[in-house]
Amino acid sequence: MTRETWATRAGFILAAAGSAVGLGNIWRFPWVTADNGGSAFLLVYLGIVLLVGVPGLLGEFVIGRGGKKSPVGALRDLSGSSAWGLWGVFYVVTAIALISFYSVVGGWILRYFGESALGLAGARPAYFAAPGQYFGGAAAGLDALGFHLLFLGLTALVVYAGVRRGIELGTKVMMPAVLALLVGLAVWAGTRPGAAEAYAFYLSFDLETVRANFFDVLAPAAGQALFTLSLGAGTMITYASYIDEDRSLPFDGTVIAVLNTLVGVLAGLVVFPLLFSLGVDPSQTAPGPGALFVGLAGAFSQLPAGALVATAFFGVVVLAALSSSISMLEIPVSFLVDEYGLSRRRAVALVTGAVVVTGGVCAINPTIAGTAVFGFVAGPLVDTLLTAGLTAVLIFVGWVMGRDAVAEFRSGAGGFSAALATPWLLATGVALPIFLLFTLLTTFG
Ligand code: PHE
Ligand code: NA
Numbered sequence: 001m002t003r004e005t006w007a008t009r010a011g012f013i014l015a016a017a018g019s020a021v022g023l024g025n026i027w028r029f030p031w032v033t034a035d036n037g038g039s040a041f042l043l044v045y046l047g048i049v050l051l052v053g054v055p056g057l058l059g060e061f062v063i064g065r066g067g068k069k070s071p072v073g074a075l076r077d078l079s080g081s082s083a084w085g086l087w088g089v090f091y092v093v094t095a096i097a098l099i100s101f102y103s104v105v106g107g108w109i110l111r112y113f114g115e116s117a118l119g120l121a122g123a124r125p126a127y128f129a130a131p132g133q134y135f136g137g138a139a140a141g142l143d144a145l146g147f148h149l150l151f152l153g154l155t156a157l158v159v160y161a162g163v164r165r166g167i168e169l170g171t172k173v174m175m176p177a178v179l180a181l182l183v184g185l186a187v188w189a190g191t192r193p194g195a196a197e198a199y200a201f202y203l204s205f206d207l208e209t210v211r212a213n214f215f216d217v218l219a220p221a222a223g224q225a226l227f228t229l230s231l232g233a234g235t236m237i238t239y240a241s242y243i244d245e246d247r248s249l250p251f252d253g254t255v256i257a258v259l260n261t262l263v264g265v266l267a268g269l270v271v272f273p274l275l276f277s278l279g280v281d282p283s284q285t286a287p288g289p290g291a292l293f294v295g296l297a298g299a300f301s302q303l304p305a306g307a308l309v310a311t312a313f314f315g316v317v318v319l320a321a322l323s324s325s326i327s328m329l330e331i332p333v334s335f336l337v338d339e340y341g342l343s344r345r346r347a348v349a350l351v352t353g354a355v356v357v358t359g360g361v362c363a364i365n366p367t368i369a370g371t372a373v374f375g376f377v378a379g380p381l382v383d384t385l386l387t388a389g390l391t392a393v394l395i396f397v398g399w400v401m402g403r404d405a406v407a408e409f410r411s412g413a414g415g416f417s418a419a420l421a422t423p424w425l426l427a428t429g430v431a432l433p434i435f436l437l438f439t440l441l442t443t444f445g
Contacts, residue, residue, distance in 0.1 A: 003068065003338075004163035005244035011168040013252055015327070016230075016239050018171035020260040021178060022324030023105055024228040026267040026317050027292050028378075032224050041217045043210050048225040049261060052435065055428050056231045056390050057253040059397040062408040064240025065249065066401070070334035071234035074241060079400045087392060088335075091234030094385040095331035096351075098233055100358040101378040102328060103155065106321045107147030107363070108293065110154075111138055113314035116300070119307025127293075128301035135293045144363040152359060155325040156352040159333055162344060163242050167326055174319040178263065181316045185309070186269040192277035202272045219443040222436065223383030229260060232389030235327045238334050246412035250420065263320070270313065274299045329355075384443060391436040398429015 006012045033041050067074025072092065076085030112127065119125040127134035137143055158166045189195065210217075226232050240249075271292070278299050300310040329351060336347035365374040397405045402425070409421045 003242075005242050006168055007164045008168075009245070009247055009252075011164070011172065012239065012243055012247075013255055014171045014175045015167050015323075016236060016252070017256045017259045018175050018320075018323030019230045019235050019239065019327035020228065020256055020324075021175070021263045022228075022230075022320050023102065023109075023317070024224070024324075025260065025264040026271075026320060027105060027109075028227065029224065029264060029267070032220055036213075036217045036220050041213075041221055043207075044214065044217050044221040045225055046261075048222050049229065049257065052222070052390075052432055053225055053229045053231065054253055054257050055424055055432060056226070056394065057229060057236060057257060058249055058409065058424060059390075059393045059405075059428050060231065060234075060236035061240040061249045061253060062397055062401065062405050063393065064237040065243050066404065066408045067237075068241050070241065070338045071237045071331065072335050073338045074237055075396060078404070079396070084396065084400070088234070090385075090392070091237070091389060092332045092335050094233045094382075094389055095235070095328050096355060096358055097377060097385060098382060099152075099155075099325055099328040099355050101362045101374060101382070102321070102325050103152045103355065103359045104144060104148045104363045104374065105378075106151035106155075106318075106325055107144060107149075108135075108138055109314060109317045109321055110151050111143075111147045112293065112297065113311065113318050116307055116310035116314050120311055125301075125307055125310065127297050128306070131294045131298040131301065132290075135290050135297070138293075139290065139365075141364065144365070145360055148359050148363040149356065151321075151325070152352060152355055154322060155329050156348050158322070158326045159329045160345060160348045167330065170326065171323050174323045178316050178319050178323075181312050182263065182266045182270060185312060185316070186266050188309075189270050189273040189277075192273050194276035194279070195273040198272040198276035199269075201276070202268050215442055219387075219439045220383070222387060222439040223379075226386040226390055227382065228264065229257065230324070230327060232386035232391075232393065233328070234331050234389065237393075238331050239327065241334070248413040248417055249409060250413055250417035271296060274303075278302055380443070384440065387436050387440050387443075391433050391440070394428050394433045394436070398425060398433070402429075 006015070033045075063071075063074050063078065067078045069077060070088070072085050072088030075088040076082060078084075115125040115127055119128075127138075138147075158170045160166065161169075230236055275295060280295055280299065296313075297310070300306040300313070303309055329348070332351040332354075333344065333347040336342045336350060337344060342350070362374045362377055365372055367373070401408070405428075406421045406425050409424060410418045413421075
């Protein structure tokens with residue numbers, strides 16, 4: 001059986017951008033930012049996106065396009081060492097950890113979308129009455145479990161349909177819809193009273209705070225930067241493995257990083273004016289995963305056409321989340337297909353079955369040894385796995401592939417970007433791994 005490929009170049013870019021743009025931009029970003037001192041965090045985060053994110057993205061692309069297999073097969077074949085193949089399994093595990101909590105949040109979102117849409121039919125969305133209490137119920141027990149299964153089921157359907165007919169076709173529809181709706185919402189939010197204050201809050205950088213907190217925000221900022229670009233999980237290796245023809249990886253990588261940042265900024269331009277227009281100070285709302293659902297959901301309830309705005313907003317988030325969750329599920333699926341010759345159908349069934357359980361635990365969210373599972377998986381665990389995962393990718397590119405990585409980088413690239421190949425390799429093999437290992441140490445130290 002020949003391996004699947006993307007049908008078009010735009011297909012690859014949209015699928016990868018679809019993976020990057022997700023809950024990370026809209027849901028995780030505000031609460032991680034709020035937890036880590038706001039604007040100080042933002043600046044460090046943007047710096048890491050640019051200086052580590054883009055070269056890292058290219059590292060994963062080079063491995064994926066060069067190896068033409070799932071992370072396990074690509075790392076093994078390119079290095080000729082089964083130890084690297086074994087390390088590839090690390091990405092499969094990371095992907096399972098990711099989708100386990102992601103699908104739970106996806107479920108909450110799906111529920112809020114459904115509730116809001118009911119509002120279009122005349123019924124008042126249930127969460128309008130008491131947002132805090134409503135979220136408490138939605139995020140617990142069988143409610144959370146049920147919607148987790150629903151969201152996971154949707155994800156599995158898309159992945160089951162295949163690289164071209166599922167992922168590519170799906171993201172081709174989802175991504176433009178996300179962009180168009182967000183631009184519309186941001187323009188509308190800009191007309192709300194309090195928008196000017198919101199922009200000032202959101203876009204003002206306080207250099208002094210950055211300096212004072214630099215080392216405290218380094219690890220969470222790096223974690224968030226990797227998370228938002230889908231780095232360190234093997235996603236971008238997997239997606240790049242389906243590239244058929246020659247194309248400029250630096251160009252594609254830049255487009256993807258810019259699109260992802262644009263959506264993040266746009267999301268802020270929607271969220272903050274809405275909160276400010278109702279006199280909610282975002283830095284005063286309780287930090288944590290519920291921030292968006294409680295603060296923003298409460299804001300919707302007080303708007304003139306609240307149900308309509310909420311439907312558009314949660315619609316955006318559902319699409320963004322789905323185009324990311326499929327990219328997580330695809331990693332273990334491609335591993336089973338490539339390594340064990342399983343049919344896509346079987347592979348999807350197996351992986352989905354596993355995530356029913358692991359995600360179910362995140363949904364129920366028991367406290368083990370004094371730590372609530374959900375917050376641990378969604379925060380420190382995933383951050384650490386992604387940082388370790390990307391560090392290994394960079395070391396592999398710099399020290400195992402070396403000159404081959406430069407050749408892969410240059411192939412299909414035009415003049416300017418080809419000239420960047422050697423500086424990129426140096427940064428990738430030396431500076432960035434040191435930086436990432438350092439941030440890992442600050443997490444534990
Ligand atoms: N980038 C996605 C987001 O921002 C999350 C993601 C992480 C997807 C890692 C795939 C791999 O929501
Ligand atoms: Na993202």
